[in-house]
Amino acid sequence: MTKGIAPVTKNEIVEVIIEDLTHEGAGVAKIDGYALFIPKALPGERARVKVIKVNKGYGFGKLIEVIEKSxxxxxxxxxxxxxxxxxCQLQHLSYEGQLKQKQKQVRDVLERIGKITDVTVHPTLGMSEPWRYRNKAQVPFADREGGLVAGFYQERSHEIIDMNACLIQHEENDKVVQAVKEVASKFGVRGYDEKSHKGTLRHVVARYGVNTGQLMVVLVTRSKELPNKTNLIEEIREKLPNVTSIVQNINTKRTNVIFGDQTVVLWGEDYIYDMIGDVKFAISARSFYQVNPEQTKVLYDKALDYAELNGSETVIDAYCGIGTISLFLAQKAKHVYGVEIVPEAIDDAKRNAKLNGMTNVDFAVGGAEKVIPWWYTQGIRADTIVVDPPRKGCDDALLDTIIKMKPKRVVYVSCNPATLARDLRVLEDGGYKTVEVQPVDMFPHTTHVECCSLLIYEGK
Structure with a gap:
């Protein structure tokens, strides 16, 4: 490729060999070193592709024909x-192929971003039945000429694809969406229009306790007013006999953030309950709770395995949320300290500890990078620190704190291999050795992969 000049032009039809997949699930082909990204293409395939966008260093193509299939x-x-x-991005790839691809993605990103080449990345732990696994649905509603529509957004757009069923959602979630669509249509509840900021119903959120059978319906509305509220509640209850909670969340802002600040229980309980292993959790409308409980237990069992607890250890959970990992660890540890910056999550965590009769766990509100050093001044010494940060990874100050505290073990649970690799590099430079990484498939048929990593302090 001549420097600065792409070897293809827009609308050109080219024949290519697909070499790899991106972390977003697009096939990667190279033409004279120039990368072309092609959704729905798979490694090893020869394909005809229409070039639809040309940038300086890379372009995008549309799959026209697969000449030789994977x-x-x-x-x-x-x-x-x-x-x-x-x-979903990967339903066209066999499930075994998905698991291999996710293992490769983790290994590649550790090498490329973290410069970590001597670590064992285990085969991805998958599901025996990788369908109908999600216990939570967040479905946008809108008005069309034919009435209410509800579904997921078309890829790279805010155009709703109307649907009757989603094969990665639990069937109970589908029932909620269909019931609300029918009842809202009957009583003239209008769907939300992003452009005009009019209409009432923005989203319906369904939460299902897979192990308890309890069901929560959350109606996210643009305003406090909900037309025909009483009739709406009555008919939802009729259509969904196992519903235990109907909640309204009010989001008045022009935003694509789902939830607003105000939540009101319209009927039933504030919470539903579910189990992960032997631990019971109370889940409110806005609680963070893993959406695949079967694989969550697999992930947390691995975290517990890596922590190697015998009952004498003090453990710190640095992003504890509603206490899911903390309470799992508290089953085996002497004492667990959890910290989380969201006050409502800490309220839930304390409630969940009480719910399970666990007295060997304490929770604090605040940034981990501030609370953990304060605990240190109070004489609290962690044998193991567990981190399960958001997609952006760990705060720099927290990584510095871990390096200064020098716990023997760090168990890093991650939902983003790229930020995991970045943070592992920092910890390795601070004296830790990444021993092994276990990918877990929490979201079959999508490109997302969770990891549980074990680091041991070796000193500088």
């Missing part, structure tokens, strides 16, 4: 809206 390609895709919906 052995991992699935032609008989069960989801009727897969080609348009942005919810």
């Amino acid at each position: 052995d991992e390609r699935i032609d008989d895709i069960p989801c009727p809206i897969f080609q348009n919906c942005g919810g």
